[in-house]
Amino acid sequence: MTEPPHPPATFMEKLSWRRAQLGSFHRSVAAIAGAGFVFRAVYAVVAKREFDSCGPPAAALCGDAFYYSSSANVFARGYGFENRLGGPGHFFQAADHPPLTTIVMAPANVLFWRHSPLAQRLLMCLLGAAVIVLAAFLARRLAGPAAGIATAAVAAVNANLWMNDVLVMSETVGAVTLLLLLHAAVRARARPTLAASAVLGAAVGLCGLARAELLLYGPLLVVPLLLGTAGVVWPRRVAAVAVAGLASLAVLAPWTVYNLGRFDEPVVISTNDGLTLVGANCDRVYGVGDPGGIGFWNLQCRFDADAAFGTGSRGDQSTQAREYRTVGLDYIRAHTDRLPHVLAVRAARAWGVYAPAEMVWLNQGEGRDSWASWTGYVQWWVLVPLAAAGAWVLRRRGQPVWPLLASVPVVTVTALAFYGIVRFRLPADVSATVLAGVALGHLAERRPGGRR
Numbered sequence: 001m002t003e004p005p006h007p008p009a010t011f012m013e014k015l016s017w018r019r020a021q022l023g024s025f026h027r028s029v030a031a032i033a034g035a036g037f038v039f040r041a042v043y044a045v046v047a048k049r050e051f052d053s054c055g056p057p058a059a060a061l062c063g064d065a066f067y068y069s070s071s072a073n074v075f076a077r078g079y080g081f082e083n084r085l086g087g088p089g090h091f092f093q094a095a096d097h098p099p100l101t102t103i104v105m106a107p108a109n110v111l112f113w114r115h116s117p118l119a120q121r122l123l124m125c126l127l128g129a130a131v132i133v134l135a136a137f138l139a140r141r142l143a144g145p146a147a148g149i150a151t152a153a154v155a156a157v158n159a160n161l162w163m164n165d166v167l168v169m170s171e172t173v174g175a176v177t178l179l180l181l182l183h184a185a186v187r188a189r190a191r192p193t194l195a196a197s198a199v200l201g202a203a204v205g206l207c208g209l210a211r212a213e214l215l216l217y218g219p220l221l222v223v224p225l226l227l228g229t230a231g232v233v234w235p236r237r238v239a240a241v242a243v244a245g246l247a248s249l250a251v252l253a254p255w256t257v258y259n260l261g262r263f264d265e266p267v268v269i270s271t272n273d274g275l276t277l278v279g280a281n282c283d284r285v286y287g288v289g290d291p292g293g294i295g296f297w298n299l300q301c302r303f304d305a306d307a308a309f310g311t312g313s314r315g316d317q318s319t320q321a322r323e324y325r326t327v328g329l330d331y332i333r334a335h336t337d338r339l340p341h342v343l344a345v346r347a348a349r350a351w352g353v354y355a356p357a358e359m360v361w362l363n364q365g366e367g368r369d370s371w372a373s374w375t376g377y378v379q380w381w382v383l384v385p386l387a388a389a390g391a392w393v394l395r396r397r398g399q400p401v402w403p404l405l406a407s408v409p410v411v412t413v414t415a416l417a418f419y420g421i422v423r424f425r426l427p428a429d430v431s432a433t434v435l436a437g438v439a440l441g442h443l444a445e446r447r448p449g450g451r452r
Contacts, residue, residue, distance in 0.1 A: 025145040029152045033132040036156035040125035044166040047369065048121055061117055063366035065168040067096045072105035072168075073115040081262075093262040094317060095271050099255055100177070100209040101170040120168045127172045128165030132156050134179035135434050141186055142399045143390075143438045146445050151437025154383070159376035160422075160429040167367045171426050174211040178430055181207050181217060185225060185403040192229045194243050200226075201244030205251025212269045213414040213424070218248060220413075221406040263318035274321030277328030278305050280419040286338050295345030295354070296362060297419040347412055349420025351428075352380055359422050366423070376422075383432045390435030393442045404431040 061069050067083065071094065074082050081102065083094035108123040109115055132155040140148030155161060164171035181203040188196040200222055207214035226240040252268070259267040279285075282301035287294040302324065306312040311323040332339065348354030360373040394401050407427035414424045 023145075025140065025148060028149045029133060029136045032136075032149070032152040032156050033129045036132045036162070037125055037129035039156070040128050040162050040165045041122055043162070044118065044121040044125055048118070048166050048367075061168055061367065063169070064097065065117075065367060067094070068101055068105065068170065069115075069117050069120055069168045071096075071102040072120060073109050075102050076106040076109035092316070095259055095263070095267050096317070097170060097270050097272055098209045098212055100206070101173045104173050105168065117168055121166050124165050124168065124172050127176055128162060131161060131165075131172065131175045131179065131430075134176065134183070135430065135437070138179060138182055138186070139434050139437045139441065141183070142394055142434075143397065143441055144445070145441075147438045147441030150440035150444065151434050154437050154440070155433050157379075158383070158429065158433055159372050159379055160425070161433065163368050163372040163376060164423070164426070169366070170211050171423055174207065174214060174426060175430055177203070177207045177210045178214060178217075178427060181214075181221075182403050182430075182434075185221060186400055188240075189225060189229070189400045189403075192226070192232050192240065194240060197226060197240040197244045198247040201247030202251050204244070205248040208248070208252055208269060209255060211426075212273075213410070213418075214427070215248075215269075216410045216413055217406060217427075218245070220409050221403060225400075225402060264316050265318035265322060267318050267321075271317040271321040274324030274328070275302060276418050278302055278311075278324040278331075279328075281328045281331040281335075285419070286335055286342055288338075292358075295342055295349050295420045297421070343416050346415045346418075346420035350411055350415035350422060350424050352377060352422060352425070354420070363422065373422075380425075380429070380432070383436045386436035386439045387432040388435075390438035390442075393438050394435075404435055407431040 070083065071081060074080070074091075079091075081094055081099060082091045083096070104127070105120050105123060108119040132152050135155045136148040136152035138148075139151035161175065164175070181200070184196070184200040184203040188200045201218075204215065204218045204222055207217060222244050223241055226244060227237050229237055229240070232240075256266075256268050263271070276297070279297045279299060279301045282298065282304060283289060284298045284301055284304075285293055285296050302312065305324065305327045309323070309327055311327060312320050314320070314323070345354055349359060352359070356377050360370050360377070363373045364370060391401050391405065394404075407430070411425050411428045415421075418424070
């Protein structure tokens with residue numbers, strides 16, 4: 001009788017043994033993710049080391065990256081969620097954005113260099129590689145190994161993903177949490193237990209801590225998915241929705257409770273809603289006098305509101321957010337005749353069908369290079385028909401399609417409620433990547449010699 005092989009003893013034997021246990025799928029995905037990380041890291045080091053696309057040195061960063069980079073540095077030094085952009089001794093309690101990106105980026109200030117935006121960018125590149133892996137495993141779960149490998153390849157080269165990975169912003173963290181949510185949704189649909197519903201709800205809460213608009217997946221994905229579960233009695237379906245909702249609240253509650261003692265008024269997710277509303281609802285973005293910038297967002301609207309109404313000078317962030325919110329909502333009520341056209345342009349901008357050259361120019365204000373934006377624009381329209389084909393493949397195989405298609409109403413509602421920018425299309429970019437990979441994997445299986 002043949003003796004069993006002896007267990008690995010040395011480090012190299014263990015390494016070889018573990019490698020042998022991994023199948024070709026794992027090795028392929030690991031290789032693609034590694035190549036994707038190297039590309040992102042080289043791009044960050046070469047193109048983002050000295051100057052960013054908005055003009056100033058990369059150390060100054062662009063747009064919302066000011067807040068994320070500074071807050072991560074402050075958090076890493078043990079000061080909590082504060083804003084110290086004014087310099088030493090000039091700080092205040094801040095909740096401009098949800099906290100997860102700040103928390104995730106904090107180790108870059110501890111493990112790499114002291115407050116190095118480049119280190120923060122490299123950490124984001126590592127998360128970008130995680131997006132490749134998570135997308136690949138989701139596609140494999142839905143349509144098999146060929147779809148998973150194809151999805152990894154698409155995710156590695158999709159500019160709509162990697163141009164976010166070299167920025168110190170929340171899109172990459174949002175993509176990671178969204179893919180975790182989609183995995184939980186597929187699992188809950190396959191095994192409709194209360195435990196799976198709780199995990200699904202917790203994933204929604206985690207998404208909200210990354211990007212607030214991803215909470216829309218609660219009513220637009222989780223509720224219809226759980227209520228539409230076949231073979232489950234209605235009382236149990238309703239219980240599943242309740243469990244998911246409670247799990248979401250449990251994940252969000254610590255951040256909300258933490259903010260109770262920091263601000264004059266309640267802050268559930270962030271204080272940025274007021275500034276967003278006032279900047280997206282004023283003459284400058286409603287086409288009053290000048291059609292340029294319609295449907296977008298303009299910081300000058302805030303300064304106009306400060307001059308006209310004295311907003312921004314009283315109380316803390318929560319009070320200022322309430323005042324800005326009031327000004328923005330009042331403007332909407334006074335300009336309902338222009339609102340339909342503005343809403344249409346917002347949605348068209350988000351989906352890339354309105355003035356793409358304007359969007360490329362506007363993207364530079366947040367650190368996205370124009371060549372990367374144009375690359376992403378072309379790739380998006382290549383992926384759309386492939387994604388449609390992938391949805392058809394999943395439907396034919398009896399696999400759930402709505403978890404991926406739910407990105408369409410999520411993106412549209414986000415753009416209509418706030419303003420039109422292509423980065424709000426992130427959920428659809430993730431879904432299109434997975435669906436396109438499913439379609440390409442299906443073609444690979446059907447080729448001569450391919451495995452069905």
